[in-house]
Amino acid sequence: MKLKDLARELGLSLTTVSRALNNYPEVSDDTRARVKRVADRVGYQPNIIARGLAVGEIGAIAVMVPKESTSYLDPDTIEFLVGIAEVLAPAGQDILLVQSSRDESLETCRNIIESRRADAIIICYPAPVDSRVRFLADANFPFVVYGKSRTPVAHTWVDIDHRDAAFRSTAFLFERGHEKIAAIEGPVQFAFAEERMAGIRRAFDQFELPPCIINDTFCDYTGYEHTLRLLRQASPPTAFVYGSLLSAIGGGRAIRELGKQERIAVVTQDNGVPYLSPKNILPRMTMTSFPIREAAKRVAQQTIRMMDVNAAIETESWKPRLISIAQSGRD
Amino acid sequence: MKLKDLARELGLSLTTVSRALNNYPEVSDDTRARVKRVADRVGYQPNIIARGLAVGEIGAIAVMVPKESTSYLDPDTIEFLVGIAEVLAPAGQDILLVQSSRDESLETCRNIIESRRADAIIICYPAPVDSRVRFLADANFPFVVYGKSRTPVAHTWVDIDHRDAAFRSTAFLFERGHEKIAAIEGPVQFAFAEERMAGIRRAFDQFELPPCIINDTFCDYTGYEHTLRLLRQASPPTAFVYGSLLSAIGGGRAIRELGKQERIAVVTQDNGVPYLSPKNILPRMTMTSFPIREAAKRVAQQTIRMMDVNAAIETESWKPRLISIAQSGRD
DNA sequence: CTGTTAGCGCTTTCAT
DNA sequence: ATGAAAGCGCTAACAG
Numbered sequence: 001m002k003l004k005d006l007a008r009e010l011g012l013s014l015t016t017v018s019r020a021l022n023n024y025p026e027v028s029d030d031t032r033a034r035v036k037r038v039a040d041r042v043g044y045q046p047n048i049i050a051r052g053l054a055v056g057e058i059g060a061i062a063v064m065v066p067k068e069s070t071s072y073l074d075p076d077t078i079e080f081l082v083g084i085a086e087v088l089a090p091a092g093q094d095i096l097l098v099q100s101s102r103d104e105s106l107e108t109c110r111n112i113i114e115s116r117r118a119d120a121i122i123i124c125y126p127a128p129v130d131s132r133v134r135f136l137a138d139a140n141f142p143f144v145v146y147g148k149s150r151t152p153v154a155h156t157w158v159d160i161d162h163r164d165a166a167f168r169s170t171a172f173l174f175e176r177g178h179e180k181i182a183a184i185e186g187p188v189q190f191a192f193a194e195e196r197m198a199g200i201r202r203a204f205d206q207f208e209l210p211p212c213i214i215n216d217t218f219c220d221y222t223g224y225e226h227t228l229r230l231l232r233q234a235s236p237p238t239a240f241v242y243g244s245l246l247s248a249i250g251g252g253r254a255i256r257e258l259g260k261q262e263r264i265a266v267v268t269q270d271n272g273v274p275y276l277s278p279k280n281i282l283p284r285m286t287m288t289s290f291p292i293r294e295a296a297k298r299v300a301q302q303t304i305r306m307m308d309v310n311a312a313i314e315t316e317s318w319k320p321r322l323i324s325i326a327q328s329g330r331d
Numbered sequence: 332m333k334l335k336d337l338a339r340e341l342g343l344s345l346t347t348v349s350r351a352l353n354n355y356p357e358v359s360d361d362t363r364a365r366v367k368r369v370a371d372r373v374g375y376q377p378n379i380i381a382r383g384l385a386v387g388e389i390g391a392i393a394v395m396v397p398k399e400s401t402s403y404l405d406p407d408t409i410e411f412l413v414g415i416a417e418v419l420a421p422a423g424q425d426i427l428l429v430q431s432s433r434d435e436s437l438e439t440c441r442n443i444i445e446s447r448r449a450d451a452i453i454i455c456y457p458a459p460v461d462s463r464v465r466f467l468a469d470a471n472f473p474f475v476v477y478g479k480s481r482t483p484v485a486h487t488w489v490d491i492d493h494r495d496a497a498f499r500s501t502a503f504l505f506e507r508g509h510e511k512i513a514a515i516e517g518p519v520q521f522a523f524a525e526e527r528m529a530g531i532r533r534a535f536d537q538f539e540l541p542p543c544i545i546n547d548t549f550c551d552y553t554g555y556e557h558t559l560r561l562l563r564q565a566s567p568p569t570a571f572v573y574g575s576l577l578s579a580i581g582g583g584r585a586i587r588e589l590g591k592q593e594r595i596a597v598v599t600q601d602n603g604v605p606y607l608s609p610k611n612i613l614p615r616m617t618m619t620s621f622p623i624r625e626a627a628k629r630v631a632q633q634t635i636r637m638m639d640v641n642a643a644i645e646t647e648s649w650k651p652r653l654i655s656i657a658q659s660g661r662d
Numbered sequence: 663c664t665g666t667t668a669g670c671g672c673t674t675t676c677a678t
Numbered sequence: 679a680t681g682a683a684a685g686c687g688c689t690a691a692c693a694g
Contacts, residue, residue, distance in 0.1 A: 001445075045441075048447060049383040074606065075409075085430065095428055096426075097416070099420070220608055221608075276606075
């Protein structure tokens with residue numbers, strides 16, 4: 001069933017039917033009502049591709065997420081996507097999920113806009129300086145970045161204040177008398193990891209101690225291995241800061257295995273992933289907490305806003321709450 | 332840069348350039364090479380919408396996943412999506428992620444095919460009798476179902492043999508002398524839950540005991556609550572079967588809290604989600620294991636196959652391994 | 663208020 | 679081996 005068939009059925013022209021369906025003001029209420037009723041009855045659905053070709057829009061937004069060698073989407077990214085979907089679906093925008101590794105990301109990005117696969121792009125977890133930002137800004141293509149990068153181009157972004165969160169996490173432990181603190185953080189090729197490291201370094205500086213930061217992929221076994229290794233050192237840390245609950249889970253396991261859960265203090269970042277509740281983790285952990293899903297909703301809203309040709313650039317940074325948990329260590 | 336521009340640049344007609352790019356045999360090797368070289372140099376990318384309109388295909392496959400009231404994608408569904416993406420991305424097919432609740436699923440499905448948003452549909456976790464199956468079969472639209480439903484229409488599906496897995500899980504515990512066994516299973520509106528229940532009932536029948544099965548959403552706190560409640564009964568279960576690692580995690584927590592981790596045996600289904608490793612869970616658990624990601628890859632391959640007009644209907648069912656872990660209870 | 667007509671960018675007959 | 683021209687289904691000027 002195409003528009004032409006529907007028009008014939010109604011004894012009207014293509015144009016009028018199209019206009020009635022799209023709520024153009026110049027159609028009489030009578031006609032509009034009749035057209036809609038019949039369209040509904042015969043189950044007419046516009047061909048979205050044809051429509052896209054005519055209007056030059058496809059009704060989809062590409063979400064670019066990093067592809068790790070393991071090619072698995074981590075829980076945080078998923079939560080992010082869910083938040084995006086919650087806003088974009090009601091807005092009638094499809095989501096085009098695009099995974100790309102660091103070195104092909106610019107190419108992929110170019111590909112998306114040149115083949116017009118999407119009307120806007122969301123960049124998730126940018127690099128500290130991300131080539132896509134300049135490219136998209138130059139191309140004047142609507143985009144929003146989830147993450148604060150140092151790319152020297154004005155652009156719209158939304159982020160959780162990782163620097164602040166990491167600073168407060170570390171300072172929290174120093175203030176409680178810990179002096180040997182180790183931080184298990186994310187890969188340096190991401191801007192957020194750099195941000196967190198800056199926060200951690202500031203805390204170490206303030207307490208005049210040399211920082212101990214490990215960078216690795218956030219996952220259970222990396223958290224486990226680094227923690228185990230550090231705890232087996234001559235003078236092991238008495239406290240850990242984790243950039244992700246995933247590493248914290250693994251780290252917690254290492255701590256338990258060594259029977260140290262009464263003596264080690266832990267602070268972790270918590271992104272509010274529903275099935276990764278800190279409740280299940282031992283030892284108990286203090287956390288800096290912000291629901292990534294909410295941040296994602298803001299990203300989606302900003303993206304829709306940016307699709308307007310003369311939308312202004314906006315940036316926003318959200319501060320996580322610090323949830324202090326009575327725990328072990330020198331509390 | 333459009334085809335026309337490229338053609339002008341080359342001093343050739345639209346037609347020839349199009350044919351060269353699409354590897355039509357009637358173009359001379361010389362011309363083809365030259366066209367491709369220049370196209371590459373100027374960075375020409377075909378407009379996918381226009382192409383879609385001309386060919387009648389959009390180059391995307393819709394994946395329909397259930398939307399729960401919580402509107403969160405559970406880890407299993409994610410793993411499924413990752414598997415799908417691993418096959419579809421290299422095949423040049425985009426993924427259109429569509430979440431729909433049970434009662435709007437048929438409508439959504441109709442919508443997708445009538446608006447031609449996708450060239451094929453993947454149904455994930457069907458209902459025991461799923462209206463979409465008949466609809467899509469009647470419409471002669473390519474689709475594959477992940478999950479074995481009872482819908483009385485021949486169609487292509489891929490599944491993990493949940494009935495068998497659940498039977499073996501339960502029988503495993505009976506064989507080890509347990510008589511009070513409780514099963515924490517998924518919502519009955521899904522075919523897989525029905526399948527697992529059939530397997531569990533068969534085991535109970537075989538050992539001539541009345542089944543004890545709880546149905547609820549798979550998540551940490553439901554697993555926790557049901558387990559806690561059951562363990563506080565007058566004569567509590569000595570063993571649990573969990574339909575999902577998620578519930579098992581919560582259940583394990585309840586068992587630990589009651590200090591019963593030396594006395595309760597547990598068997599769980601494990602779908603191989605990388606960050607939900609059973610290693611982190613106490614008490615230790617026996618599991619029926621099958622990587623959902625691999626099943627998803629098969630689904631994607633079958634979908635691509637079904638896009639050929641005269642593809643035959645195929646069904647496949649994969650048996651999980653039972654991984655017996657030395658554990659507590661009456662082992 | 664309604665209809666005619668010219669595209670949107672690409673593929674694909676049908677000629678040459 | 680190459681080109682001209684007719685669509686794919688829809689929207690949007692432009693007329694009336």
